[in-house]
Amino acid sequence: MEQKKTYINGNWIDGTSGRTLRSINPATGEVLAEIQENSIEDTILAISAAKESFYQKRDWRDMDAQTRSDILLKIADKIEENLEEIAKIESMDNGKPLREAEADVDDAVHCFRYYAGLIRTPNGGVYQVNSNFGTMHSYEIHEPVGVCALITPWNFPFLMGIWKLAPALAAGNSVIFKPSSETVLSTIKMFEIFDEAGLPAGTANLVIGPGSSIGNLLAESSDIDMVTFTGSTAVGQSIMRAAAGNVKKIGLELGGKSPNVIFADTDLEAAVEWAMIGIFFNQGEVCCAGSRIIIEKSIKDAFVKRFAERAEKMTLGNPLNNPDMGPLVSEKHMKDVLSYIEIGKEEGAKLVCGGYRYTEGECALGYFVRPTIFDECTSDMRIVQEEIFGPVVTIQTFETEEEAIALANDTVYGLAGAVFTNDATRAMRVIKEIRAGITWINCYNPAFSEAPWGGYKMSGIGRELGTHGLEEYQEVKQINMNLTPGVLGWYER
Numbered sequence: 440m441e442q443k444k445t446y447i448n449g450n451w452i453d454g455t456s457g458r459t460l461r462s463i464n465p466a467t468g469e470v471l472a473e474i475q476e477n478s479i480e481d482t483i484l485a486i487s488a489a490k491e492s493f494y495q496k497r498d499w500r501d502m503d504a505q506t507r508s509d510i511l512l513k514i515a516d517k518i519e520e521n522l523e524e525i526a527k528i529e530s531m532d533n534g535k536p537l538r539e540a541e542a543d544v545d546d547a548v549h550c551f552r553y554y555a556g557l558i559r560t561p562n563g564g565v566y567q568v569n570s571n572f573g574t575m576h577s578y579e580i581h582e583p584v585g586v587c588a589l590i591t592p593w594n595f596p597f598l599m600g601i602w603k604l605a606p607a608l609a610a611g612n613s614v615i616f617k618p619s620s621e622t623v624l625s626t627i628k629m630f631e632i633f634d635e636a637g638l639p640a641g642t643a644n645l646v647i648g649p650g651s652s653i654g655n656l657l658a659e660s661s662d663i664d665m666v667t668f669t670g671s672t673a674v675g676q677s678i679m680r681a682a683a684g685n686v687k688k689i690g691l692e693l694g695g696k697s698p699n700v701i702f703a704d705t706d707l708e709a710a711v712e713w714a715m716i717g718i719f720f721n722q723g724e725v726c727c728a729g730s731r732i733i734i735e736k737s738i739k740d741a742f743v744k745r746f747a748e749r750a751e752k753m754t755l756g757n758p759l760n761n762p763d764m765g766p767l768v769s770e771k772h773m774k775d776v777l778s779y780i781e782i783g784k785e786e787g788a789k790l791v792c793g794g795y796r797y798t799e800g801e802c803a804l805g806y807f808v809r810p811t812i813f814d815e816c817t818s819d820m821r822i823v824q825e826e827i828f829g830p831v832v833t834i835q836t837f838e839t840e841e842e843a844i845a846l847a848n849d850t851v852y853g854l855a856g857a858v859f860t861n862d863a864t865r866a867m868r869v870i871k872e873i874r875a876g877i878t879w880i881n882c883y884n885p886a887f888s889e890a891p892w893g894g895y896k897m898s899g900i901g902r903e904l905g906t907h908g909l910e911e912y913q914e915v916k917q918i919n920m921n922l923t924p925g926v927l928g929w930y931e932r
């Protein structure tokens with residue numbers, strides 16, 4: 440069996456914790472690879488390497504933007520050259536259908552290219568100001584934050600990593616990256632590419648191991664200037680507390696329970712198709728999943744009938760064969776999702792379709808759950824309030840626009856949301872009332888490197904992607920230059 444290593448200070452090393460992490464293919468239960476987990480001591484080494492890289496060696500930080508951009512473009516090219524291999528690794532390790540893994544890697548290529556270009560464009564304002572001190576030329580420059588710890592989840596292992604690594608590196612920071620232990624293989628490939636592309640040693644360091652120990656150390660360490668995290672809201676809260684010690688900058692991309700609001704005047708067939716993409720894409724293991732359908736009462740029955748017909752037809756199978764859905768990421772996660780389905784039944788929601796582990800044919804040994812629709816749901820149910828993170832969707836109805844908005848906003852989360860209607864004025868009115876950072880009108884899920892991504896309320900702090908995504912990894916310095924000649928004579932006045 441293949442043994443994988445981690446990458447610290449430009450060297451491939453075995454973790455020294457004495458524990459081995461096994462990467463499991465969730466479609467078959469087979470062990471794909473073994474990795475020696477990193478210890479606290481390894482993590483301290485990685486932090487020291489990043490610190491030395493940023494504060495002493497300064498090679499990446501002080502590199503001119505053009506050369507840094509060239510290296511980022513080289514990374515993008517190498518990811519593109521290895522797209523098929525990375526997508527296959529991702530599909531086998533995470534369970535997502537191969538075509539979805541290919542799309543993730545393609546997005547990662549474009550994300551690197553976007554930030555490679557962005558750091559060569561001017562940023563920051565220039566102001567000519569008059570104050571009591573005379574005429575001032577005031578301008579701002581953006582500088583890297585310093586040593587950044589980046590912590591990611593398992594649902595889009597490669598892409599979520601790149602959403603952090605591309606802007607953090609583009610800005611000139613040195614980083615320590617910790618992926619989820621569930622899915623480390625595509626990340627190891629990513630670091631092989633960093634190495635080949637000539638990223639200076641110590642600029643990007645990889646640590647692999649439990650969040651509760653090494654993740655927590657990264658959040659806590661006073662040698663780290665910033666921690667950015669994508670994952671569950673509960674862990675985000677713990678990172679926020681741990682980061683308070685040295686008042687680290689933080690970025691948090693957390694959970695969601697997003698509303699998909701459908702009005703009666705919409706194209707029903709199109710709304711069904713987008714609702715499918717909203718909840719069943721990536722097995723429903725998507726932070727922004729449209730997991731709460733809130734639909735106008737008059738069309739609910741017709742919608743549910745068609746939605747269930749389409750869901751029943753979905754194919755499940757080995758992700759490398761491109762079924763509609765693959766397995767959930769692990770046996771434990773499958774059990775968590777199935778237990779939520781039991782909770783839904785006990786709470787009195789009406790199970791319309793799915794709701795069980797699927798073991799037909801090539802799915803016999805994997806962690807597959809059929810697409811599951813619960814009708815007749817109410818806001819007080821746990822399945823409506825809590826993030827399930829699987830292919831499970833709830834249906835609630837409304838009769839007025841005000842009721843739809845109230846239902847849409849009735850959770851602690853505020854990550855995403857959508858509105859379906861043919862009335863453009865209403866679409867704008869309702870979307871503006873939804874307290875969420877990522878919203879769609881008459882579609883669900885599209886995301887772009889150029890547009891900001893992040894949540895309101897308990898779904899997070901800060902934004903990834905777009906120009907905001909770069910600014911998260913930068914400090915802004917104000918420089919005020921006196922343009923008034925001679926002595927000011929302030930005290931003679």
Ligand code: NAD
Nearest residue numbers: 591592593618619650651654655670671674692693694726
């Ligand atoms: P998780 O919170 O369990 O783990 C995420 C990462 O945090 C992992 O690397 C884990 O090892 C680490 N971690 C765990 N405990 C830690 C601690 N105490 N200190 C520091 N790090 C720790 O999340 P998950 O199960 O891997 O992913 C699913 C969650 O991620 C869902 O809630 C989903 O909504 C969220 N998510 C959000 C976005 C977004 O953009 N908002 C995107 C993808 C996933």
